[in-house]
Amino acid sequence: MLLGIEPRDENEPNRTEAEFAFGEKKMRTELEQSSGSEKKKMLTEIFQKFGSQKLKFGSQFSRTRSQSSQIWSNEEMYLRRRIVKIEANKKSLEIEVKNLSIRLEEVEANAIVGGKRIISIPRISKYHLYPRN
Numbered sequence: 001m002l003l004g005i006e007p008r009d010e011n012e013p014n015r016t017e018a019e020f021a022f023g024e025k026k027m028r029t030e031l032e033q034s035s036g037s038e039k040k041k042m043l044t045e046i047f048q049k050f051g052s053q054k055l056k057f058g059s060q061f062s063r064t065r066s067q068s069s070q071i072w073s074n075e076e077m078y079l080r081r082r083i084v085k086i087e088a089n090k091k092s093l094e095i096e097v098k099n100l101s102i103r104l105e106e107v108e109a110n111a112i113v114g115g116k117r118i119i120s121i122p123r124i125s126k127y128h129l130y131p132r133n
Helices: 017-033 035-119
Strands: none
Touching: 017 035
């Protein structure tokens, strides 16, 4: 317990601003009422607490930063793979469209040639096939 203030438990819900203000006011009055050696002892205790908290938060921050960078790199790798797959699909579709357009041109050319043949053949009516007696 530091200056009459219990350290915050990680499972404990967040303290309100009023609780922090009360704790700060209590610490100040204790510091003002204490003698020089007691002040040194209290301040040393406070600085040690803050130092340990700083180390704790620093390690948590570095862990979080490394996890975040891992997540971003994994996401980036996923997106790169996805882009490669999409580009491969695009390429195959372009080739298929090209092949189909070539086939369409061939069919159109054959249709034109076939149409000319039909026009050049004289029309035979049913009267020519089945003459009346």
